[in-house]
Amino acid sequence: MRTPRVESATPVGALPVRVANREFNKLQVEIIREYSPGRFITHNFMSGFTDFDHYKLSKDLDFATWDNYPLGHTLVFLRMKGETKNPFDRVGHPDIISFSHDLYRGVGRGRFWVMEQQAGPVNWAPYNLWPAKGAVRLWTWQAFAHGAEVVSYFRWRQAPFAQEQMHSGLLAPDSAPYPGYHEVKQVFEELKNIDINEPVESEVALVFDYETAWVFSIQPHGEGVNYIDLVFRFYSALRRLGLNVDIVPPGSSLDGYKMIVVPSLAIVEGGGSGHVQKIRRSSRTWPKKRKKTETFQIPPEMPPGLLKEIIPVEVRQVESLGDNVETLVWNGKEYPVSIWREDVDPTITEVIARFKDGFGAIFRKENVFYLAFWPNGDFLVDFFEALSKESGIETKRMPEGVRIQRRGEYVFSFNFTSEEVDLEIPTKVQIVLGDQKIPPYGLLIWKENER
Known part of the structure; x- marks a missing residue:
């Protein structure tokens, strides 16, 4: 007699499987170092791939590399979100590309290459357009602007x-x-x-955690609850404001950053308390979480656990919203909220925004902010712009499809649209490549002596 299956298997066994990859990689690295000493060792990673912890695996490598296929990666990401329109179908979304540049710069401890750069139409996406005229040049310069040491094309012939x-x-x-x-x-x-040999410097750090990605994928609790989508919303909003972003692992040094962004941190155990103290000393933070123990259980103490040290709130219940849309009211404006929200007891924390139905949405204690919902891009741009001003961070709202990136004394501006863009730039700069009127799929580079 077959027993009907009414629920998925217990999730506790799903986490260790994802940890084993580093040991296998470490064995390979040790063999190469023994029998072929004096050579660099690296690995080419992929966009949006979270099945193992790239930070831990890369500790055995000399630097990180990744494979950049903007057209296919953009198409796959948008379809994952259920979106059918793709205005960047022949050039790729600028933030989907640069997110991986910034992630693997962090994974490689400041060093990364593009091992495979798309050079024309590929064969594996749902459909495979040829890139727009100028796109390959645009992608190459974008990689260098974000710190790449080498761009290697796949393939020669x-x-x-x-x-x-x-x-x-x-x-x-x-x-x-x-x-x-x-x-x-x-x-x-x-x-x-x-x-362009100088390193990339950023005033903003975004904490990206592979373990949190696993928690989301094992028990998402509803349609649309996807860690990569959540992180990308925060990252893209920062980039729309013209900000450089360092992507860092939990527990890393946060010294020198004016803003720390934590889209979610599902498990804060062991050495997590030290990381909480690092967050406390930073200027601005946005910790959002779904709390689990290291054995994938809800702890006796309600979420957010150790994060209560810096933001004393308690999550009483959560809901995934499906097709329902709630309305957030903040700073005199209304924003739609979908996918996820929480019922939070603020205890002694200030409530600075609510939903129309009265539930608290944004909580603040001193320099720490807690968002009890899944924010959309327009809200995050407004929110980060206001708090950047409060934190002494200079921002500039970028036209749709246009992005800037700073590396050393150079400022790079990229036009990912099919229209010419007349970009407003400072008067006392030296243009070294391009023109203030940036052509479709073109770029402009200028040099800043002072900022």
Whole structure:
């Protein structure tokens, strides 16, 4: 007799499986270092892939690399969110690309390469357009602006056989140059006049936690509850304000940052208390969480656990909203809220925003803020803009599809749209590449001596 299955398996066994990858990688690294000493060792990671902790695995590597396929990655991400319109179908979403640059710069402890850069149409996405004219050049410069040491293209020549024969390269199967070849050659010439060896510096740190991603995927509690989507909302809002962002693991040094953003931290145990104290000393924080123990249980003390040391609230109950939409009222404006919200007891914490039905939404104690909901991008842009001003961080709202990034004395501006953009820039700057009127899929680089 078959017993009907009424629930999924217990989640406690799902976490250890994701931890084993580092040991296997470490064994391989030790063999290479013993029998082929003096060589760097790296690994190429992927966009949106969270099945293992990249921070821990990379401790055995010399630096990180990743594979940048903007068209396919953007399409897959948007379809995961249920979105059908893709205004960036031939160039990729600027923040989906730069998120991985910033993540793997953090994974590589400041050092990363692009091991595989898309050079033309690929063969594995739901559909495979060729990139817009100028896109390959745009992606290459964007990688350098975010700190890449090397950009390597996949591939040199399109293979006329086997599984990836429909995956293009810089050259066609007959060795004739594809359009991407000429754009790479253009960047090669442009780099001769621009020295960009300085590291990327940021005033904002965003804490990205693989363990939290696992908790979300094992027990999401509702449709749309996806850790990558949540983190991306916070990250993209910061980028829409023209801010450099460092993506860091839990427990890392937070010295020197004016703003710490924690989209969610599901498990704070063991060394977590020290990390809480680091957050306390920072200027601005947004810890949002769903609390579990290290054995994937709800702890006896209600959430947010150790985070109560810096934001004394207590989560009484949570709900995933499905198709329901609640209305947040903050700073005289209304914002729709979907996917997730919490019923929070503020204890001694100030409630600075509520939902229309009276539930608290945003809580503050001194320099720490707690969001009891899944925020949308427009709210986060307004929120971060107001609090950046309070924290002494300079922001600039960017036109749709336009982004800036600072590296050393250079400011890079990228136009990911199909229209010319006349960008407002400071008067006393030296333009080193491009023009203030940035063409479609083009870029502008200027040099700042003072800021």
